[in-house]
Amino acid sequence: MVHTFHPYFDPAQAAAFNEIAIEKDSTFEFRYFPLHGYGAATRVILAASGAKFSNVVPTDWAAEKPHTPFGVMPLLREISADGKTTINIAESDAIERYLAEKFGMAGDNAFERTVVNSYVNNSNDLMHHxxxxxxxxxxxxxxxxxxxxxxxxxxxxxxKYNEQHLAANGSNGHYIGDKITIADIKAAHMVEVIRGVKEDAITDESAPALLKVKTTIDSIPSVKAWRATDEFKTFSERNLRTFGFA
Known part of the structure; x- marks a missing residue:
């Protein structure tokens, strides 16, 4: 039996992958269900960065599923500006971290990246739970x-622990200094998720620093524009029907 790499993970594409990874003018196709779920943070990263992206909703997921690396979404396709190079990435966490690195939202040095990754992992664990x-x-x-x-x-x-860190950083809406990182974006989404469990679980009195993160992210002009689109509103409606919160 001959074993072959899945096309997403074929080492033959490494050079092209590494080349496009440093480009900032690519276009993106984000494949996921028509709701927020595990696609919310990726869409906000793309919006916040000003990237050109489109959302692709499978028309026949049952037929497409066996051809994906793990039988799950989301999936991201990146196309170079000249249209000659295309790469694909699977799994929400890998997608988010790749985009964060590309668009300067991962931290500027080893220490900052470690702090960002720690809080991203912390948010991911709670979200999955x-x-x-x-x-x-x-x-x-x-x-x-x-x-x-x-x-x-x-x-x-x-x-408790996120509020503590954010307060130590000056309650300025960021986990690292005064810059936007993926930790901010994940926390802003977690505020929405937690409010989906109980609306008043996070308030100005109980977690002012976390709410500052959310308002900071939501106030980014390109994110604000994304949230105002009919597409975003459609995803919110589907999210409400599926999970009970928009």
Whole structure:
């Protein structure tokens, strides 16, 4: 039996991949379901960077699924400005970190990158926990139980430690100095996710520094423009029907 690399991971594309990775004028196709979910942060990174991107919703996911690296989305395609080079990236975390590095949102040195990655991982862990333990639960009694456990456990812990760091940084809406990083974008999304569990779980009184992060990200002109599009509003409506929050 002959084993071959999946096209996304074929080392033969390494040179082209590394070349396009430093370009800033590429266009992007982001393939995901028509909701926010695990695609929210990627879309905000693309919007915040001013990148040209389009959202691609599969018309026949069952047929496409076997051809993807892991049978899941999201997936990102990047096309060079001259249209001659195309690369593909799988998995939300890999996509987000790749884009953060490309657009200067990953931290400027080893220390900053480590801090950013630590808080990104912390947000990712909580997000996965909430989706698996709460949003996908259908039984009302089990959902109510999970809600209390999350609010009094993982959510409270996440708020405590993130709020502490943000306050130490001056409650200026950023995790690192006064610059936008992927840690900010992930935290802003987590505020929305947590409010999907309980609307008043994060307030100006309980977590002012976290709310400052959200307002800072939402106030970026290109992000504000993205959130005002009909496409974004459609995704919000689908998110509300699927998970119970927009």
């Amino acid at each position: 909430i989706y698996m333990k709460f949003f996908t639960v259908k039984d009302p009694a089990l959902k109510a139980e999970a809600k209390e456990q999350l609010l009094n456990g993982p959510i409270a812990v996440w708020i």
